[in-house]
Amino acid sequence: SFEDFRNDKERRDFVACATAGGVAAAFGAPIGGVFFALEEGASFMTLKLTWRCFFCAIGTALTGYLLLSVLPPEFVNQLSFLDPFPNSGPLYEQKDLSIFAVMGVLGGLLGAAFNQMNRRLTVFRLAHVTTPRKKMLELMSLTTLMAVLSFGLPFAGRCRSRPQLDTTTGIYSYASTLRPFLCAGDDSYNELASLYLQSWDDSLRILFHLPMHLQSGEPVFSTAALLCFFCPYFFMAFMTFGASVPFGLFIPSLLSGAALGRVVGQALHPLGGFAEPGVYALVMASAVLGGMCRMTISLALILLEATGNMNLLLPLSISLFLSRWVGNAFNESIYQMHIHLRKIPFLEPQCPQEARVSDLRVCEIMATEPLCLHPVDQVGRIYELLAATAHHCFPLREDDCTVFGTISRDILCSLLFLKAFSGEKSESVLRDTSAAVVTPVLPYEKVEQFFPHFPSIATICLTESEKISWIDLRPYCDTAPYLVTESTAVPRAYRLFRNLGLRHLLVISRNGHLSGILTRHDLEEEHLMASLAHSPMLLSRKVWKITKDALMRQEDGELDSYHSHESPSVSPSMP
Numbered sequence: 001s002f003e004d005f006r007n008d009k010e011r012r013d014f015v016a017c018a019t020a021g022g023v024a025a026a027f028g029a030p031i032g033g034v035f036f037a038l039e040e041g042a043s044f045m046t047l048k049l050t051w052r053c054f055f056c057a058i059g060t061a062l063t064g065y066l067l068l069s070v071l072p073p074e075f076v077n078q079l080s081f082l083d084p085f086p087n088s089g090p091l092y093e094q095k096d097l098s099i100f101a102v103m104g105v106l107g108g109l110l111g112a113a114f115n116q117m118n119r120r121l122t123v124f125r126l127a128h129v130t131t132p133r134k135k136m137l138e139l140m141s142l143t144t145l146m147a148v149l150s151f152g153l154p155f156a157g158r159c160r161s162r163p164q165l166d167t168t169t170g171i172y173s174y175a176s177t178l179r180p181f182l183c184a185g186d187d188s189y190n191e192l193a194s195l196y197l198q199s200w201d202d203s204l205r206i207l208f209h210l211p212m213h214l215q216s217g218e219p220v221f222s223t224a225a226l227l228c229f230f231c232p233y234f235f236m237a238f239m240t241f242g243a244s245v246p247f248g249l250f251i252p253s254l255l256s257g258a259a260l261g262r263v264v265g266q267a268l269h270p271l272g273g274f275a276e277p278g279v280y281a282l283v284m285a286s287a288v289l290g291g292m293c294r295m296t297i298s299l300a301l302i303l304l305e306a307t308g309n310m311n312l313l314l315p316l317s318i319s320l321f322l323s324r325w326v327g328n329a330f331n332e333s334i335y336q337m338h339i340h341l342r343k344i345p346f347l348e349p350q351c352p353q354e355a356r357v358s359d360l361r362v363c364e365i366m367a368t369e370p371l372c373l374h375p376v377d378q379v380g381r382i383y384e385l386l387a388a389t390a391h392h393c394f395p396l397r398e399d400d401c402t403v404f405g406t407i408s409r410d411i412l413c414s415l416l417f418l419k420a421f422s423g424e425k426s427e428s429v430l431r432d433t434s435a436a437v438v439t440p441v442l443p444y445e446k447v448e449q450f451f452p453h454f455p456s457i458a459t460i461c462l463t464e465s466e467k468i469s470w471i472d473l474r475p476y477c478d479t480a481p482y483l484v485t486e487s488t489a490v491p492r493a494y495r496l497f498r499n500l501g502l503r504h505l506l507v508i509s510r511n512g513h514l515s516g517i518l519t520r521h522d523l524e525e526e527h528l529m530a531s532l533a534h535s536p537m538l539l540s541r542k543v544w545k546i547t548k549d550a551l552m553r554q555e556d557g558e559l560d561s562y563h564s565h566e567s568p569s570v571s572p573s574m575p
Helices: 008-027 030-041 047-070 073-079 094-128 132-156 170-175 191-196 200-209 223-240 250-271 277-293 297-307 310-328 334-341 353-357 379-388 409-418 444-450 490-500 525-533 538-565
Strands: 159-161 188-190 376-378 393-397 403-408 470-472 483-485 504-508 514-519
Touching: 008 030, 008 047, 008 297, 030 047, 030 297, 094 223, 094 250, 094 277, 094 310, 094 334, 132 191, 132 223, 170 200, 188 191, 191 200, 191 223, 200 250, 200 277, 223 250, 250 277, 277 297, 277 310, 277 334, 297 310, 353 490, 353 525, 376 379, 379 409, 379 470, 393 409, 393 514, 403 409, 403 504, 409 444, 483 490, 490 504
Parallel strands: 483 504
Antiparallel strands: 159 188, 376 470, 393 403, 504 514
């Protein structure tokens, strides 16, 4: 039934599956969509999630193919992303691979510069563009700037003659989309208008598939026109990413990278023996996008499925790996950067190295003296605790400080909203956790009916007589929460959070009493470094490490001395 999907875990899986389906629909790449969801959309990969993403992506692709079979041809062209690259012959030579490597390095540098500039702009946005009025003003300014650049630059474009081409050739379909904006007739075209006044997929087709020359000695696009397309697009992508309305990252980076790659291809083409400029445009487009978001496998598969030529696997792999390595040498990916800037407690796949080598324990980073509830508690106390804090989970602790379980904030708000409590009774009877349930027990379906929009504490109104009532939390709590001891190493707790998808972890002492609680915020690198700097055990650990290293060196020296004084072995003579 659909009730099984009404929880946070299934909702996260739905987001990952929708990511795979969206990439499959936008780029016609179902396998690339699956890997994109697993590489960027999911924090922990499971076989079940992989199958779900694959099913969603294949279903999306099948729906697209069914639509292509019944729609008119003019709509079919709008649904496709890229045309396949020819498979008739080799697209590149061995000497092109070194150029592809240089383009990967350049893409990593451009991606790192893009991320750093966008980071500073995002910090400014988070500090100053906070009200709806300011956000609307920013959007209007960005839209005006983009419109002025996109529609103003074609007026400065140069008109070139369009040669007469055979309508049966594949080049004719691309050359026919060149725009005769402000030109004398249809036998000429405007360079900048042919790039700006197009849909993004038509612009990519032109940059990827048009040859160096049509039938004249001049190239299809001059270097100045390509640079006038690259610079504004790169600038607009940096300005718009992270705004209140999503402007996108894939398409602007692909377009700007394709224009820059075609510049490189046109510069090398007169030397002879090099690949067509369209191949360089594709490789540079992947390098620029890979330098920004640091994707490798998923982006290579997306572009391979879109272009339909497996011979491009090696150039794309070289450019993507190098752009990732070069970009990581300067900063993190654009997605991780925005996650950290917005204070989202996202844990990286590996625990920070400083926490691993310093033998940091959870007792040094946990929140001590957590706010707790009793298994049977008073309504007024629960209401005041929820109103005074924003915590998502509360431990249930018995009178002897032992852990009884945990209960979430959403469940508590639902119980108060539904008034699942009883009248005033003896506190000693209600605090006896071994007794039977003393308040009405609501069905699980009734408590979970508000998912995912549970009542907030601000919408709950209680009278004074209701606040002195009691509520039994035992039927609704988790009586088997995950627990660790105070001496647990931080890397082990980190792996528990990552592998199990935890949001909180209770910490107990050796005698089983509740000592503190651990959340994802406590495992972030900034908090770990601050805890490590103020740790009273830091000096003793450094002394122990120095002593241990000295003892190991001493043992190695004694062993070398022993081997130097040992008599050499003599091989027996052969008969």
